[in-house]
Amino acid sequence: MKFRKQLFGFMDMLRFKKMVPTRRRMxxxxxxxxxxxxxxxxxxxxxxHPGYMQVELMAARSLTPTIRELTFRRLDSQEFPFFRAGxxxxxxxxxxxxxxxxxxxxxxxxxxxxxxxxxLAVEKAGFVSSYLHExxxxxxxxxxxxxxxxxxxxxxxxxxxxxxxxxxxxxTPFLSMAGSxxxxxxxxxxxxxxxxxxxxxxxxxxxxxxxxxxxxxxxVVYVLxxxxxxxxxxxxxxxxxxxxxxxxxxxxxxxxGPQAMYNFIEKELxxxxxxxxxxxxxxxxxxxxxxxxxxxxxxxxxxxxxxYVVPAREDETLLxxxxxxxxxxxxxxxxxxxxxxxxxxxxxxxxVAEGRDGRRAAxxxxxxxHPCVTYPMEDMEIDVPVAY
Ligand code: FES
Numbered sequence: 001m002k003f004r005k006q007l008f009g010f011m012d013m014l015r016f017k018k019m020v021p022t023r024r025r026m027x028x029x030x031x032x033x034x035x036x037x038x039x040x041x042x043x044x045x046x047x048x049h050p051g052y053m054q055v056e057l058m059a060a061r062s063l064t065p066t067i068r069e070l071t072f073r074r075l076d077s078q079e080f081p082f083f084r085a086g087x088x089x090x091x092x093x094x095x096x097x098x099x100x101x102x103x104x105x106x107x108x109x110x111x112x113x114x115x116x117x118x119x120l121a122v123e124k125a126g127f128v129s130s131y132l133h134e135x136x137x138x139x140x141x142x143x144x145x146x147x148x149x150x151x152x153x154x155x156x157x158x159x160x161x162x163x164x165x166x167x168x169x170x171x172t173p174f175l176s177m178a179g180s181x182x183x184x185x186x187x188x189x190x191x192x193x194x195x196x197x198x199x200x201x202x203x204x205x206x207x208x209x210x211x212x213x214x215x216x217x218x219x220v221v222y223v224l225x226x227x228x229x230x231x232x233x234x235x236x237x238x239x240x241x242x243x244x245x246x247x248x249x250x251x252x253x254x255x256x257g258p259q260a261m262y263n264f265i266e267k268e269l270x271x272x273x274x275x276x277x278x279x280x281x282x283x284x285x286x287x288x289x290x291x292x293x294x295x296x297x298x299x300x301x302x303x304x305x306x307x308y309v310v311p312a313r314e315d316e317t318l319l320x321x322x323x324x325x326x327x328x329x330x331x332x333x334x335x336x337x338x339x340x341x342x343x344x345x346x347x348x349x350x351x352v353a354e355g356r357d358g359r360r361a362a363x364x365x366x367x368x369x370h371p372c373v374t375y376p377m378e379d380m381e382i383d384v385p386v387a388y
Contacts, residue, residue: 047078047079047081048081048082048146049081049146050078050081050146051145051146051388052092052143052144052145052146052387052388053074053075053076053078053080053143053144053145053146054074054075054076054141054142054143054144055072055073055074055075055091055118055141055142055143055144056072056073056074056075056139056140056141056142057070057071057072057136057137057138057139057140057141057142058071058072058073058138059071059138060136060137060138063121063203063204064200064201064202064203065200065201066123066124066125066133066169066201067121067122067123067124067168067169067203068121068122068124068132068133069107069119069120069121069122070119070120070121070122070132070136071108071117071118071119072117072118072119072120072142072144073116073117073118074116075141077116078116079113079114079115079116080113080114080116080117080118080147081113081146081147082110082113082114083106083110083113083146083147084110084147084152084153085106085109085110085152085153085173085176085177085179085180085181085185085186086105086149086151086152086153086173086174086176086177086254086282087105087106087147087148087149087151087152087173088103088104088105088106088147088148088149088151088173088333089103089104089106089118089120089144089145089146089147089148090102090103090104090144090145090148090331090332090333090334091103091104091120091132091142091143091144092142092143092144092145092387093128093131093132093136093140093142093143094326095127095128095131097324097325097326098323098324098325098326099323099326099327099328100127100128100323101128101143101145101323101331101334102126102128102129102285102334103148103149103285103332103333103334104120104121104122104172105120105121105151105172105173105176105256105282106118106119106120106147106172106173106176107119107120107121107172107175107176107204108176108179109176109179109180109183109185110176110180110183110185111179111180111183111185112179113147118144120172121169121171121172121203122169123168123169143388145332148332148333148338148340149282149333149338150280150337151173151254151256151280151281151282151283152177153177153186153188153254155187157252157277158188158252158277159250159251159252159278160187160188160189161188161189161190161191161246161250161251161252162177162188162189162190162191162251162252162253162254163191163192163193163242163246163248163251163252163253163254164177164190164191164192164193164253164254164255164256165192165193165195165237165242165253165254165255165256165257165261165265166192166193166194166195166256166257167195167196167237167256167257167258167261168196168201168257168258169203170255170256170257170258170261170282171194171202171203171204171208171256172256173254173256173282174190174192174194174254174256175204175207175208177190177254178190178192178208178211178212178218178220179211181211181215181217181218182211182214182215182218188217189217189218190217190218190219191219191221191242191245191246191251192208192218192219192220192221193221193223193237193241193242194208194220194221194222194223195223195224195225195236195237195257195261196222196223196224196225197224197225197226197227198224198226198227199222199224199227199229199232202222205222208220219245221233221241221245223235223236223237223241236264237261237265238268239268239269239271239272248269248272248274249272249274251278252277252278252279252280253265253269253274253278253279253280254280254282255279255280255281255282256281256282259284262281266279283333283335283336283337284335285333285334285335285372286317286334286335286336286353286356286372286373288315288316288320289314289315289316289353289375290315291314291315294313294314294315294316295313295314296311296312296313296314297311297312297313297314297348297376297377297378297379297380298310298311298312298379298380299311299312299318299321299322299376299379299380299381299382300346300379300380300381300382301322301327301329301381301382301383301384302346302381302382302383302384303327303328303329303383303384303385303386304386308325308327310322310324310325310327311324311325312376312380313376314375314376314377315375316375317353317371317372317373317374317375318343318350318369318371318372318374318375318376318380318382319331319334319341319371319372319374321376322371322384327384328386328387328388329341329343329371329384329386329387330384330385330386330387330388331371331372331387333372334372335356335358335372335373336352336353336356336357336358336359336370336372336373337356337358338358339358339359339360339363339370341370341371341372341384342363342368342369342370342385343368343369343370343371343382343383343384343385344367344368344369344382344383344384345367345368345369345380345382346367346380346381346382346383347379347380347381348376348377348378348379348380348381348382349376349377349378349380350369350374350375350376350377350380351374351375351377352369352370352373352374352375353373353374353375356370356373357370357373358370358373369382371384
């Protein structure tokens with residue numbers, strides 16, 4: 001046994017001695033062709049995850065008095081990445097001195113993305129959406145993030161029959177989900193309840209009717225609260241109304257609309273005691289806090305080798321303060337969930353919007369914050385990565 005060990009040690013030494021001449025010989029014998037510059041895996045990864053894209057508004061149309069549809073193409077003429085129906089893309093633009101962005105659910109289907117087209121629909125509400133609604137014109141250029149978000153069907157998690165409930169402009173992700181079903185890219189049965197005050201406020205009704213006519217796995221039920229119309233329900237999307245169409249205990253719910261709708265549906269579904277995973281909400285952006293007379297603090301922002309000192313109101317998020325000052329701070333969901341704005345806290349008291357703390361335990365322990373859901377309570381100092 002001892003002898004064999006010695007023998008192997010000796011052979012290793014011989015190999016080691018020959019290593020340099022062996023390598024030299026192999027290099028000399030190798031082909032003289034240059035190394036490849038592109039690898040297929042990298043090309044595919046870049047297609048699926050281009051990060052930020054330069055886009056141009058190529059068409060715009062009004063769907064209702066308050067909802068405007070915007071169609072984009074990429075400036076580099078590439079296709080958009082394939083995505084999961086229900087996801088969003090964030091659009092960044094400069095308005096005055098501010099560098100702002102907002103996430104919008106994608107209306108078009110993943111297949112249309114491969115044809116170089118991506119459609120968003122914007123409801124006239126708030127600073128950025130009002131700009132897109134009233135001022136943005138065909139030919140304008142923007143920066144868009146790759147599609148993101150967890151609001152999509154998941155085969156292993158969700159039941160094969162999904163009930164989607166839309167309120168107002170919350171119809172947008174469901175148009176993509178319905179289109180993807182008809183395209184054959186998703187495999188579920190979908191019952192969509194679409195609530196609005198009046199028929200005039202129903203966006204995409206014709207498109208939804210056309211899709212429903214193409215698939216017996218898609219049913220659309222319109223519910224109007226303020227008027228009666230043929231082939232539309234009246235009132236609200238209640239459990240009783242939905243129960244006429246589906247067994248509510250055997251489906252997965254997807255909700256997209258205003259907070260008041262979520263509160264109403266939550267109460268309606270409470271008696272069913274559904275598991276948490278049976279109901280998904282699309283997260284809305286974190287808004288301003290309700291503060292009587294908000295104070296303004298100083299926010300010191302480190303970005304690479306630069307330091308900026310900007311005003312930060314106590315009722316606005318740190319992200320809003322940075323955007324107002326024109327700083328290019330990274331963000332996507334603006335709801336605390338994606339972690340894309342993840343920044344290092346250095347000093348200063350702050351608070352996180354209720355129910356929006358999506359940080360991992362390690363992030364909290366090592367002092368990281370999500371500026372999109374964090375409000376200052378005194379002067380603060382943070383270290384933020386540059387978006388691009
Ligand atoms: S932008 Fe998604 S967590 Fe802040």
